[in-house]
Amino acid sequence: MSVNQTLHDVYLNGAEQTHFRITPFLGRNLIGGRNVGCHVQLSHTRRANCRPANYGNASICCRFGNQLDQGHWQAERNVPDVRLSSKINLSPYASIPETNPSQRQVPQAEQEGFHWRAQWYPVAVVDDLDPSRPHATKLLGDDYVLMQDADKVWRCLEDKCSHRLAPLSQGRIEPSDSTLMCSYHGWRFNGEGHAVSIPQAHFQSPTAEQAACNSNRSCVQEGLLFIWPTSGPESFVHSSAVSPAGSQITDQITSEDITFQHTMHFQRDFPVPYDIVVENIGDQSHVPFAHHGVAGSRTSDWANHFKLSAVNRDLKQADGYTYDLEWSPSGFKAPSLQHVSFTPPSLIEYVTPNEGKPSTVWFYITPLDQHNCRVFSHSVGCDPIPKPISWLLSKRPRWLDHLVLNEVFDGDMAYLHQTGVITKNQDASLDSWARDYFLASEADRSVTAWRKWYHGARGQGGPFKAEGIPLVPPTPLKREDILDRYAQHVKRCPSCSKALRGIKTGQQALQAAAAVLFLVLAAQLGQGTSPVSWPAATAASGTIASLVSQGWLHGLEKKFTYENYDHAK
Ligand code: FES
Ligand SMILES: [Fe+2]
Incomplete structure (x- = not known):
């Protein structure tokens, strides 16, 4: 150098x-x-x-x-x-050159450790949840079950039956009273975890204290279901005192301002440690390269234009950090300024000021366990769009957005899992990031901001290290598992699941049509019909069209299941 x-x-x-x-x-x-x-x-x-x-x-x-x-x-x-x-x-x-570094005083809050378990974390998109069944989720290495109670409120219980510890997420919702039945021996629990029915002990008190399951507080904000990963009376007090971190500008945007937005949050699981994904989403200098041709261009004049300034780690309220980033998100427009903020434990937001009509993209990154996290993304745009295009956009199916977003996230996933394996096997906590990494340019300052927060007095090396839980380096997954769109997104997305079912049905219908038309063609030729006659040509072209369409649908099906992402192409 x-x-x-x-x-x-x-x-x-x-x-x-x-x-x-x-x-x-x-x-x-x-x-x-x-x-x-x-x-x-x-x-x-x-x-x-x-x-x-x-x-x-x-x-x-x-x-x-x-x-x-x-x-x-x-x-x-x-x-x-x-x-x-x-x-x-x-x-x-x-x-990182910080704002007024010489005058910087370490805020009181920054000297205290961040309470990773006394926080709200998003775990699901509410509209993706089927209320007729329980849903399993993980958070910070623990298993939970989500259920909708009789009052149509989404609740969260520990995924462990109080009887003999069977997973409640494998149970069923009783249609008569919306209680959650454990499928092992039929005990039923309400949304607060109280046992309302113990079939084998009908002569005893069904609400005995010992029979209750642990319940956790939950709430819905901006279409996301958040849960609080500790239970008990103290957690009720603590969780009531704070709201989940949310977008800083949605209250500045009216529905008339919005010209484009994803219909609701997109969610995808990453087989990648939480801190590696936060680092990735806070670092935009990878976009022109990792997402070349999908959401950026490495050949753009502005591909490497990244100016990062006004890093502020003195936030007292959010206890995170902010910075300003000048870059070209599309690669085709001249660089513009975005205000970037990280609000722990999981929110990163990019706000484009846009002369009074700000646009925003935000991400939540939820640590499911040491090796996996769940990412939620949402964007709201206020740029003027011609009316016909705006109308068309409003009619697009949700799965169409998700195809694009899965393609974008595949571009990250293709290397992020291996990055996680390499870094964590070299240094399980990554506390030595300043030596392990070689941060050579201004564009890397967002990484520095994150690592300083995460490994500093506030983050304490992350939720697991802060609790003294031994860190286990991840093991490499097969390519098919790293890029498994079905497991990571589609199976929990009603829109994509429905589209996938339609595609499979369409393929079967086209296969059947091709077989029938081929038999018709064979019969015609067998009866001496000329191959260039109108009936034979119709049957032949119908067979070919059916097979081509079926092949196209097969290609589309792979976009809902697994498709290799080759950065070399
Ligand atoms: S383990 Fe749940 S009812 Fe027995
Ligand atoms: Fe989807």
Whole structure:
């Protein structure tokens, strides 16, 4: 890497205790007889303490001076100037220039650990849930069951029957009173987890305290079902005091302003750790490459235009961070500014100001367990659109949006699972991200913002590490499982499931039609009909058209199940 003015600026703006890495060390030896690695901590005095690895407490006091931009690294104390070589592995964007760094005071809230279990997490799109049956979900490694009670309220219970621990999600909803029946011995529970019927103990109190299942608080916001992953009286108090994190601008947009939006939230499960997906969704510099031809273009003039500024980690209310990002989301329009915010535990929002008519895209990333998360996305646009197009868009089926979004997410999924396996097997907590990663450009600052929050005093290395749960590195999945659209989305999406059923039925009908027409053709030819006659030509072209259409539907079916995503194409 060559040293340039940008790098120099970053050094001078480095916040206290900012970590850099320099390894291998300058291509020549400062101490001892071989290359050594070292960590550099910059302080606001612009001095660096280098502690070479493997050399005990031996240290070198270094200074980064003005000669940096001339390609020199200058060291104090008996160490001669050493020319930087291309072998030097600097990670300058492990430092974020923050707003007023010299005046920054660490807020009280930032000094306290984030309570990962005292939060609202979205687990389902309400309109996707069939109220006639229970639904299993995971959150933070625990199993829950979602059910709609007699008051049409979605409830959440621990997915464990109080009798002999059978999964309640394998049970059924009783149509007579909307209670949840455990299918093992028929105990029935209401939405609060109370046992309202124990068939084998009808002579005993059916609502005995011991017979209750654990219940968790739930609520619906913006079409999403949120649950609170602790139960008990204290959690009732805590959860009542806060609302789920939501879009910061939906109250500024009226329905007349909206010219385009996805009909409702799109959800998809990722076989990827939560922190890797948050990092990915907060990093837009991958879009022109990972989504080339789908949602961006690597050949665009603006493919690599990313200016990130105004990083603010001093938010007291949301306890997250914000930054401004100048880039070209489509790759075809000149770069524009977006305000980006991360609100823990799971919301990332991109707001485009748009002269009083803001547009927004937001994502929730819910940690299901250590290796999987669920992503919800929603976008609302207020750009003027010609009326005929607007009318057409309003009539589109929901699954059509989902085909596009699945294609986009496949572009991430194709490498994110393996990225998760590689990073977590190298460093299960990724606490050493500043050394593990090589963050070389301004576009990487969003990664730095996330990692600083996640591994800092607030995030404590994530929900599992914060609870002292041993971290288990993920195991690699087969390609078919990584990109399994059916398991990750379609089976929980009524619109896509219905479309898939229609496609399968259509294929069967076309196959049957092709077979019948072929038999008709064979019979005609057998009776001496000329192959170029009108009846024979009709039967032949009908057979071919049926087979071609069936092939097309087969291709479409794969878009609801599994289709390899090849970035090399
Ligand atoms: S385990 Fe549920 S009723 Fe027996
Ligand atoms: Fe869908």
